[in-house]
Amino acid sequence: MASRPSLPSFRPTKDPNVEEERSRRSVAEFLRLEVTGGVFLLIAAALALFLANSPIADDYLSLRDHHLDIPALGLELSVGHWASDGLLAIFFFIAGIELKRELTVGELRRPAAALLPVIAAVGGMAVPALVYVTVVGVGDGDMGGWAVPMATDIAFALGVLAVVGRRLPGALRTFLLTLAIVDDLIAIVIIAIFFTSGLNLWALLGALAGLVLFHQLHRRGVHGWYLYVPLALTIWALMYNSGVHATIAGVAIGMLLRSTTGPLEKESPAERVEDIVHPFSAAVAVPLFALFAAGVEVSGDTFADMVHEPEALGVTLGLLAGKVIGVFGATWLTARFTKARLHPSLTWPDVLGGAMLAGIGFTVSLLIAELAFTEAPQLEEHVKVAVLLGSVLSALCASVLLSLRGRAHARATEASADADTDADAPGPPS
Structure with a gap:
């Protein structure tokens, strides 16, 4: 008897292309998380510190200072400057998108809702600068670094909040995000005005013409990355040659x-x-900037020298104390003397924790330190150490307070849920 032919299997097979696309999408979504950007930034900074203080420190510094010039385009930059002027423009591009969204459909669209975080951002920049000027003035130091402690790092601050603030009200994240965006906008204006050298008017006009062309193409619905990417690179190169810091092109x-x-x-x-761009910014652009910007020599002698340098002390105190006083003080005074009010889910201890997070200056502070102390390399290194120290201490203090506040909010939620349960329970029979 002939054997019955076996039936074909109808078990579904996995499409490798679909699986690859799903995996790629999952990675991209992971990279979009603020906590991921903060973690990558922290790892890159730690690696930079390790390399700068390891036996291969000379090789690391040689790589950072190695020039990759394009003379025909007027681009004469070291690897480190390609990271700060080039890759960091991508970070500022994302900041520009976030700022535009907040102004059109976000919190900054409604002046009443934006009032508290906007004034908090202004206070959080003015007071650290005042702290720096006061400390440096008493110590007869270099006033050029007044803007270093003014900045708040969006990626790092929101990364810490995402780790320790999972049980905190979402309104705190909105408050901090709005504050950080306004902070970035003011920092961008400061960089453009105070750290522009040797203005080349023709190059600047060329960059502005490129921006106008970009706007017209976009407004008319013209599609194609092959048009916009080369145009964006041209605008960036012209902005660099104009003397205005090239990251401004990214924001614009x-x-x-x-x-x-x-x-x-x-x-x-x-x-x-x-x-599309944010995962690259979080996982590549900002970490590479940190890898070359945070590589400073740290030793007992470094800290001993910093104690006697008013610039380093001014930066550390500006980030650690000035930010807290500026952000919290401006918020409290505004709520006290105007009709502006905190979101109902927020308390003043929550705002205090957010003010501590604002002391994480990292990315933009390191950039301004490079621009402010170009002529004093050793002082630049010590100020960068001060930025790292002030940022880490601010992150630690904020983490402790916000963790305690998260537990308090969780207990309050549980108590409210228990009260609702008791209220819904049937009473004793009459």
Whole structure:
């Protein structure tokens, strides 16, 4: 008897292309998380400190200072400057997109809702600068670094909040994000005005013409990365040659993207571009900047020298104390003397923890330190150590307080849930 032929298997097979796309999408979503950007930033900074204080420190410094010039385009930059002027422009591009979104559809769209974090940002920049000027003035130091302790690092601050603040009200994240965006905007203006040297008017006009062309193409709905990417690179190169810091080009281009959805659109062009670029910014651009910017020699002699350097003391105290006083004080005074009020879910201890997080100055503070102390390399190194020290201490203090506040909010939520349960329970029979 002939054997019955076996039936073909109809077990579904996995499409390798679908699996690869799903895996790639999962990685991209992971990289978009603020906590991921903060972790990568922290790892890169720790690696930079290790390399700068290891037996291969000379090789590390040689790589950082190695020039990769493009003379035909007027680009004469070391590897470190390619990271700070080039890769960091991508970070500022994302900041520009976030700022545009906040101004059009976010918290900054409604002045009443934005009042507290906006004034908190201004106070959080003015007081650290005042602390620096006071300390340096008493010590007869270099006033050029007044802007170093003014900045708040969005990625790092929100990364710490994402780790320790999971049980905190979402309103605290909105408050901190709005504050950090306004902080970035003011820092960008400061960089453009005070750290621009040898202005080349023709190059600047060329960059502005490129921005106008970018805007017109985008407004008319012209698509194609092969048009926009070369145009963006041209704008960046012209901005660099103009003498204005090249990262300003990133902000300007980001703010030109439309952040509102049009007919038949599920998401705006700004959201689509940010989804693509933000993982690269978080996982590559900012960490590489930190890898070359945070590589400073740290030893007992370094800290001994810093104690006698008013610039380093001014930066550390500006970040650690000035930010807290400025952010919390400005918020409290505004709520006390105006009709502006905190979100109902927030308490003043929550705001105090957020003010401590604002003392994490890292990325932009390191950039301004490079710009402010170009002519004094040793002082620049010590100020960078001060930025790292002030940022780490601020992060630790904020982590302790916000962890305690998270537990308090969790207990309050549980107590409220128990009260609701008791209220719903049937009473004793009559």
